[in-house]
Amino acid sequence: RKGVKKMSNVLFEIKEHVGVITINRPKALNALNADVLAELLTTVKEADANPEVYVMIVTGAGDKSFVAGADIGQMSTMTAEEGKLFAAYGNQVMLSIENAAKPVIAAINGFALGGGCELAMSCDIRIASENARFAQPEAGLGITPGFGGTQRMPRLLGRSKAMELILTTNQIKAAEAKEIGLVSKVVPQEELMDTAMALAKDICKNAQVAVRQCKACINHGLQTDILTGVSYEAEAFGLCFATEDQKDAMKAFVEKRKLDGFKNR
Ligand code: DAK
Secondary structure, eight states: OTTSOOOOSEEEEEETTEEEEEEOOGGGTTOBOHHHHHHHHHHHHHHHHOTTOSEEEEEESSSSEEEOOBOHHHHHTOOHHHHHHHHHHHHHHHHHHHTOSSOEEEEEOSEEETHHHHHHHHSSEEEEETTOEEEOGGGGGTSOOOSSHHHHHHHHHOHHHHHHHHHHOOOEEHHHHHHTTSOSEEEOGGGHHHHHHHHHHHHHTSOHHHHHHHHHHHHHHTTSOHHHHHHHHHHHHHHHTTSHHHHHHHHHHHTTOOOOOOOOO
16 A cells, blocks of 8 residues: 555455454544545445455444544534535545445444444444444534435435434434334344344345345435336346346256355356
């Protein structure tokens, strides 16, 4: 990594095709400052481009916090110019996750506040440990959410619940997050990473070209009308018939045998 500061705020490890990205600033409860954002962006882009990686997991270091938000200390002294740059950077990071070809699972191991909740909402699947806490505290700090929270939360939870959480800034616990659909699973903290890995492996065992097309279809469809959405899906469906995976899997089914893994092409 010529000329680039060695990464330390974000750790990356590949385990059986699963790229585990750990935000590693536990002293500040993994708050996102400019360095963390830059390292996260680089890590996500590299993982998305790495053919060894099929699925990514994003989590926070330590057992207390996923990400306790954007760095308030750093934001407190920002000029308008720096603030603009910071927001642009943050949005670029969130979009790099949302628009990654590969699925991204958030393993939320504690506080997911402000930018932390926004980071989780940029991921494709969210699971949480029992100690996880969610909130958008920005209105209490004199700002709006800045990393897409006002956009992604109503799409995920509906207008009323998003309004309630963003305007009150009230914190909710993991069980309520599951009840309102902010996360899809809640497990004891010691089981969180195993559960995330199991979920990732369930995705890894499928045809990765199809998996990536499914993600793209869902994301495109959520931003358009249904006719445009189904026509996008039809294109993706057609594309899959040009893969060896489709031929191998359907041939195996017709011949009543078990397919021994995908070529992912
Ligand atoms: N930023 C910086 N440092 C933080 C932090 C944060 N968000 N959250 C925690 N820390 C630091 C604390 O300052 C403390 O550092 P030291 O004092 O030890 O040096 C350390 O982490 C441990 O925190 P506490 O001692 O406070 O731990 P407690 O268990 O007592 O409390 C807590 C945990 C999570 C309840 C508390 O730390 C807390 O309330 N933190 C702030 C949470 C918060 O409000 N987060 C939302 C931040 S606002 C935008 C871009 C982005 C955004 C908005 C606009 N544009 C550019 C337009 C996004 C905004 C946000 O995310």
